[in-house]
Structure formats: structure tokens, C-alpha cells
Amino acid sequence: MIDYIILGFLLDKEMTGYDIKQKINVSTANFYDASFGSIYPALKRLEAQKLIVSKKSIKKGKFKNIYHILNLGRQTFLDWVKEPLVLHQSRNEYLLKIFFYRYLSKEDVVSRITQFIKLLLEYKANLVKIEPLVASQADFFQLSTLRYGLDSYQFLIDWFQQYLITIDQEYSKPE
Amino acid sequence: MIDYIILGFLLDKEMTGYDIKQKINVSTANFYDASFGSIYPALKRLEAQKLIVSKKSIKKGKFKNIYHILNLGRQTFLDWVKEPLVLHQSRNEYLLKIFFYRYLSKEDVVSRITQFIKLLLEYKANLVKIEPLVASQADFFQLSTLRYGLDSYQFLIDWFQQYLITIDQEYSKPE
DNA sequence: TAGCGCATGTAATATGTTACATGATTTC
């Protein structure tokens, strides 16, 4: 999938691997992050497949590989983006832990859920913080992915707050 | 992580690799699935680490490896389940596509979101269908992971239905 | 001159899936 992020960004303008990582950090990182260890090999692969092409630039003794998208890359990207949206139910480690929470005392359950809500509030606050910056640079759809993030966090916060209430009311651990 | 599901199930009772896969299918598969290709090697690994032990059973010429949890496995599992809940923001391919939806016509966007909502409704309906069965067998926390799934799907359905309205009202693709 | 940002890249490791390979028993 990293291939498609790269193609999508290069469709907009030429970039180095480093640029792509920067761009990911400020735009898609919340739902799709990638490390240099996946970006650089991907760039080589995409070039070998003739989807993109690099131009070496040497300035002040410092060399850069600047990548451009080719027609084949453009077409590959557009084919992908037009594909139906699918839902990959991904691994959810916190749900897996909760699945086995019968092995915890009620106090331990409550403290862990409470801590988790704090974490969610922090994550949401981080998104709120970057929202104005994103809003000034992003298009309608890009901004909507941020809004999705905010709304998702709010949903989770509400859900787990209600969960705490339910646990308190309905659940008594059999000892 | 597959290790912890296995340990968690074996804590309850002895099982074969096949049993574990069955159990995953009817309980955690919605947020944590695993294939035989990961279960069997995990069982060997866990036995080599003395977390579990197997007992060969031969009945009617058919052999089974029945696994039991050992004290070390019990402790390893309990340590894990007591760890704080963390949020791994996982890959979200549909959001990544939407991030690049400026490259689609408004009609294409609407049709894909509409189709996606149908998919979400199907997924939710599947959970609704199995809810009575789960409710009859699962404990409070296990059932709550199913409820979480139902509520998550409903959140997504609502969100994307509102999104369609917003797209219709606010977004006009620059051509 | 120390540290940070820019810039690239590889090797080791992690963690899994899919497909293949086998074969018995149970059910229709």
C-alpha cells in the first residue's frame, strides 16, 4: 500500500524520499504511517517497474534523488483509487485484552479503562491542535479524513465512558 | 499477539490447534483473526518455551496434539492482560483512498461511499445475527467486545451517511 | 563545535497469510 501513497503524492509534485516521509507525517500518519525503511525500497521498486523515475540532483556536495511520476504510475494510482472501498477489519489489541478481562479484578478493569480514556483524550487533543494547519492546506477530502479521526476518537471516548458506567452497574466479578 | 490468544484460550481448557482456530472464528475473529499457518507454529514455539505442553492422542488412527497451559504460560498471559490498554492506530485503507478522492468525479465518490455504507450494513447485520448465540455463551466482557463491534459499525454507518450529505451540499469538484 | 535537520540506504527482525500437501472420519 505504501506504493499508492507515494504515487498519490508524486502525482501532485516531484519529491525525494525524505519529502514523502515529511508529507506522510503531516497528513496521513494518523491512519497510514510509513518509515524510511519502507519508503526507500518502495521508491526503488517503483522505479524498476517504470511507474516513477528519479533525477539525481547534486547541490553543495549533497545529493538527492528526486522522483517524478510516469504515465504508468499515474494510471496505476488512478485504477487503485477508483476501486471500491473495502473494510479490512484490522487487529485490535485493546479489544483482545478486554475480551479476557474476566481475569482482572473490577478495580483493575476500571483503572485500565479510565487510563485508556485519558489516552484517547490526548490523541484527540493532538488532532484538534493540528486541525487549523491542516484546514489551511488540505482539500475537502483530506480535511475530511482529519474530521473522521476526530469523530472516531470522540466516539471511542463516549463509548468507553458509557462502558465504565455499565461495568459499575451491571458487572460484579464472581470471586 | 497470536501467542496471547492461544494462552488465553488454553487457560480455560485444553485444546488442539484446530479447536483454537474454531474458537477464534466464533469469538475474536472480528477484531483478531488468525490462520492455521500462524497457530501451529505458535503452538510449537510456546511449547519450546515451556509455556504450554502437548499430549499426543491417537484415536481411531487419527492423531491429535492436545495442548495444556503451564504455570509459566499462565503467568505470561496474566502479565500481558494486566498491561495498560494501548491504541495502535492501524492502517486504514479506505481512509487512504478517500484522502485522494479529489481525483474522482463527484458521481464516482458518491457511488463508492454509498457502496461502502451497504458493506457496513452487511457487516453489522452479520454481527446482529450471531449476537444471540454469543450472548448465550460469552461472559460480560466477551459480549461487550461484540457490542463494541455493533456500535462501531453503527458509528461508521452514521458517519458516512452524514458524509454523503456533506459532499452533496458543500463539495463541488473543480473541473 | 555540538547538535539538529536533511538525506539516503541496508540488514536483521517481526509477524503474519496463502497455498500447498496429506489423510482420516463423518455425513448426506
Add this chain to the structure above:
DNA sequence: GAAATCATGTAACATATTACATGCGCTA
């Protein structure tokens, strides 16, 4: 007797992360 279910296991492949390795230019 065919098909589904039970039951195990490996090999090839996919996909990525983390840590390591390198080195320049700018700034405090």
C-alpha cells in the same frame, strides 16, 4: 461414494519496522 469436516504441518511470499550506518550543511 462424494463432499464436508477434522486435523496437522511446511514453504513461499508479503509487508513492514527498528536499528544501524553514513555524511553534509546550518545554526546556536
